[in-house]
Structure formats: C-alpha cells, structure tokens
Amino acid sequence: xxxxxxxxxxxxxxxxxxxxxxxxxxxxxxxxxxxxxxxxxxxxxxxxxxxxxxxxxxxxxxxxxxxxxxxxxxxxxxxxxxxxxxxxxxxxxxxxxxxxxxxxxxxxxxxxxxxxxxxxxxxxxxxxxxxxxxxxxxxxxxxxxxxxxxxxxxx
Amino acid sequence: xxxxxxxxxxxxxxxxxxxxxxxxxxxxxxxxxxxxxxxxxxxxxxxxxxxxxxxxxxxxxxxxxxxxxxxxxxxxxxxxxxxxxxxxxxxxxxxxxxxxxxxxxxxxxxxxxxxxxxxxxxxxxxxxxxxxxxxxxxxxxxxxxxxxxxxxxxx
DNA sequence: TATAATCCCTATCGTTATAGTAGAGTATAC
DNA sequence: GTATACTCTACTATAACGATAGGGATTATA
Numbered sequence: 001x002x003x004x005x006x007x008x009x010x011x012x013x014x015x016x017x018x019x020x021x022x023x024x025x026x027x028x029x030x031x032x033x034x035x036x037x038x039x040x041x042x043x044x045x046x047x048x049x050x051x052x053x054x055x056x057x058x059x060x061x062x063x064x065x066x067x068x069x070x071x072x073x074x075x076x077x078x079x080x081x082x083x084x085x086x087x088x089x090x091x092x093x094x095x096x097x098x099x100x101x102x103x104x105x106x107x108x109x110x111x112x113x114x115x116x117x118x119x120x121x122x123x124x125x126x127x128x129x130x131x132x133x134x135x136x137x138x139x140x141x142x143x144x145x146x147x148x149x150x151x152x153x154x155x
Numbered sequence: 156x157x158x159x160x161x162x163x164x165x166x167x168x169x170x171x172x173x174x175x176x177x178x179x180x181x182x183x184x185x186x187x188x189x190x191x192x193x194x195x196x197x198x199x200x201x202x203x204x205x206x207x208x209x210x211x212x213x214x215x216x217x218x219x220x221x222x223x224x225x226x227x228x229x230x231x232x233x234x235x236x237x238x239x240x241x242x243x244x245x246x247x248x249x250x251x252x253x254x255x256x257x258x259x260x261x262x263x264x265x266x267x268x269x270x271x272x273x274x275x276x277x278x279x280x281x282x283x284x285x286x287x288x289x290x291x292x293x294x295x296x297x298x299x300x301x302x303x304x305x306x307x308x309x310x
Numbered sequence: 311t312a313t314a315a316t317c318c319c320t321a322t323c324g325t326t327a328t329a330g331t332a333g334a335g336t337a338t339a340c
Numbered sequence: 341g342t343a344t345a346c347t348c349t350a351c352t353a354t355a356a357c358g359a360t361a362g363g364g365a366t367t368a369t370a
Contacts, residue, residue: 005327008283009162010252010276012329018272034345048330054347067338070345083275096283097165116295117173120238120286121165127282128163128251131275140271160356167358189316203359209318222367225316311370318365326357336347 006098008128014091016044017052021061021086025078025137026144032064032071052090059089078141084132094132095125161253163283169246171199172207176216176241180233180292181299187219187226207245214244233296239287249287250280 010018019042027033035053039046053072056062063075074081088094095101100121165173174197182188190208194201208227211217218230229236243249250256255276 007162007164008251008279009164011327015252015272022271036345045330047332050346050348051330064346065338066336066346068344069339070337072346096163097170116177116298117170120290123286124163124283127286128279131279131282135275143271166356191316200359202361205317205319206359212318219317220367221317221365223313223315224368225366227317313368313370315368316366319363320361321363322361323359324357325359326355328353328355330352330354332349332351334348334350336345338343338345340341340343 005092006095006100007092008094008096009091010087011091013048013052014087016042016049017056017086017090018083020044020049020052020056021074021081021137022140022144024062024072024074025081025141028074028078028141032069032073034071038072055090056086061086061089078137081137082133083135083137083140084129087132094128096121100125160247161250161255162247163249163251164246165242166246168203168207169242171197171204172211172241172245173238175199175204175207175211176229176236176292177295177299179217179227179229180236180296183229183233187224187228189226193227210245211241216241216244232293234291234293236292237288238290238292238295239284242287249283251276255280 020038023038023042024033035046035049038044038053039049042049044052053062053064057064057072060075061081062072064070064072084094093101097117099115099118175193178193178197179188190201190204193199193208194204197204199207208217208219212219212227215230216236217227219225219227239249248256252272254270254273
C-alpha cells in the first residue's frame with residue numbers, strides 16, 4: 001500500500017493560507033497585520049488561522065511580532081512568492097497520484113516504465129505546475145489594484 | 156461549509172478502474188473476462204474489484220454475463236471511452252477546489268466574480284481536462300501494441 | 311437436476327485527513 | 341501590571357479511503 005500523500009486538492013487550510021498571503025501582500029511594507037484583523041477580513045476561524053500562520057512562519061513565508069501591537073508580515077517580497085510554493089507547502093505535492101511525482105528522486109512506482117497512465121499523470125502534474133508556478137503574489141496584487149475602481153474588491 | 160466533493164486525486168479505486176477498462180479494451184471483441192482473471196492480472200483485491208465493476212456497470216462502461224463462464228466486457232468501443240470520463244465517474248469532479256467547477260451551472264462560490272484564485276483553479280481544471288479528455292482507451296491500447304516486442308508489457 | 315463457477319448486493323471496519331475547538335503559556339506596549 | 345497580542349500542544353467530530361465479509365442470484369455443464 002502506498003502511503004505517500006498525493007492529490008491536487010486545495011483544502012480549506014490551503015485556501016485560507018493563500019488568501020492570508022494575499023492579504024499580507026496588500027499590506028506589504030506597512031508593518032504588521034494582526035491575526036484578528038486577517039480572520040475578520042477573510043472570514044477564517046481565528047484559532048484555525050493561528051495554526052496556519054504558525055505553519056507559514058515555519059515555512060519561511062511570514063514573520064511575526066509578538067506582544068501588543070503584534071502581528072504578521074511577509075518575510076519575502078510578494079514578487080518572490082509563487083502561488084505553487086504556498087500550495088505545495090500547505091497542501092502537499094501537487095500531483096494526481098503518488099506515482100506521478102515531478103521529483104525525479106521518487107522511485108515508489110516499481111512498474112513506472114511500464115505503466116501507460118503514469119505518463120499521463122506526469123503530463124497533468126506538469127500542466128498544473130506550469131500554471132501555479134508562473135503566478136506570484138505580486139501578480140495577484142496587481143490584478144486587484146487594476147480591479148479597484150471597477151468593483152469593490154473583496155477576497 | 157462546502158460539502159461538494161473536489162480534488163484532483165486518482166484513488167486506488169480510480170486507478171484500478173482505469174486499469175480494468177484498459178484490460179477489457181485489450182480483450183474487446185473476444186467475449187467476457189472474469190473478475191478473477193482481471194484481479195489476478197492487475198493485482199487488485201477480488202472483492203474490491205467486484206464493487207468497482209458494479210459501479211462501472213451502473214456507469215454504462217461495462218456489461219456483464221452471469222453464471223458459469225460469466226464475466227465482463229466493454230459496453231462501448233474503446234475509441235468512444237475517454238480517460239476523463241472514467242476518472243470523473245469513479246473519483247468525482249476533476250477540479251482542485253469546489254469553486255472551480257467547469258460546469259457553468261455550479262453557483263456555490265458566492266464571491267466567484269471577485270475571487271482571484273478562482274480564475275487560476277479554473278485554468279488548472281481546464282488544463283487537466285484538455286489532457287484527460289483527449290485520450291481514449293483505444294489510444295492507450297495502441298500504445299501498448301506499439302510497445303509489444305520492445306518489452307513484455309504489464310499494466 | 312445437482313453442482314460449481316460466476317456475478318450481485320449490502321454491511322462493516324480500521325486508518326487517515328480534514329476542519330476545526332480548547333486552553334494554557336509567553337512576550338510586549340502602555 | 342495589565343491588556344493585547346502571538347505560541348504551542350492537545351483534543352474532537354466527521355468523512356473518505358481501501359478494503360473485507362457474507363451472503364444471494366444466475367447459468368453452463370456433467
């Protein structure tokens with residue numbers, strides 16, 4: 001039995017993480033943002049968001065300031081944070097089945113060279129990577145700024 | 156809370172279903188194949204495969220013959236069975252998050268027109284569909300036939 | 311017609327992931 | 341020194357996954 005995690009699924013945790021990073025992108029350079037504010041704006045349970053932010057901190061995406069007037073800010077400029085990076089960090093490998101890993105190192109599928117389907121799943125993995133690794137959070141923020149004036153934007 | 160199933164994941168059930176349809180493709184036109192033979196060739200637990208075949212029957216992919224010398228055969232010619240069809244039938248919608256449905260009818264995401272990420276997940280869904288809806292089981296069988304002689308093929 | 315081989319159907323089960331909730335602790339501004 | 345924030349660990353309810361179990365119904369053939 002294969003135990004390696006796989007599946008291209010954006011969980012609530014992943015979705016929340018992306019929205020959080022995007023919100024922090026919009027506040028990049030303006031100090032920290034408190035969990036409470038993020039949770040309220042993005043409609044995320046506070047205690048759940050706490051865990052997510054701790055993870056993102058371990059992942060090197062955000063840094064925090066403790067105590068009163070504490071909060072979070074991005075550790076890297078939004079132009080250097082790719083969508084795919086965050087997705088993979090929070091929700092795991094982006095591949096439809098464990099045998100279709102883009103990491104060449106993975107040797108789990110014994111019959112890899114014989115399995116027709118593997119080629120297809122590899123193609124799928126690659127197509128997805130091409131999309132999510134081509135978008136940075138700066139790109140996303142720019143889209144929002146372009147939209148401002150058209151409609152009131154809300155994540 | 157969203158309850159709709161989503162996620163681009165090929166489960167064991169899905170993987171088994173694909174391999175089963177492929178095996179039946181290789182025997183298309185030569186009568187029925189017994190569950191036992193399929194299970195042995197494809198290394199699938201017999202009782203699990205029973206369930207999968209019953210599902211595939213409900214889905215109109217296969218038909219069965221009961222009694223002694225019974226078994227399964229494809230209901231449609233392999234050229235008319237797309238990979239994506241089987242995947243969607245067995246493992247559900249192929250989209251990374253419920254809001255990114257290709258079915259225009261789905262209205263679950265209230266802020267759809269405002270959410271930047273939705274566009275990306277829709278793009279991902281479309282890229283996957285372009286791949287898996289372009290391959291038929293006849294195509295796969297032809298690849299196998301082309302490989303025969305090179306190496307002993309085994310699913 | 312007996313029997314063996316085969317498909318048909320429902321129920322159950324152990325494990326893991328998901329989406330939280332709870333509560334106590336630590337740091338800092340004022 | 342206290343209110344406001346982040347930190348960390350533990351717990352829980354639900355569902356999906358990957359089977360397994362145990363019959364019942366059908367049919368070819370001896």
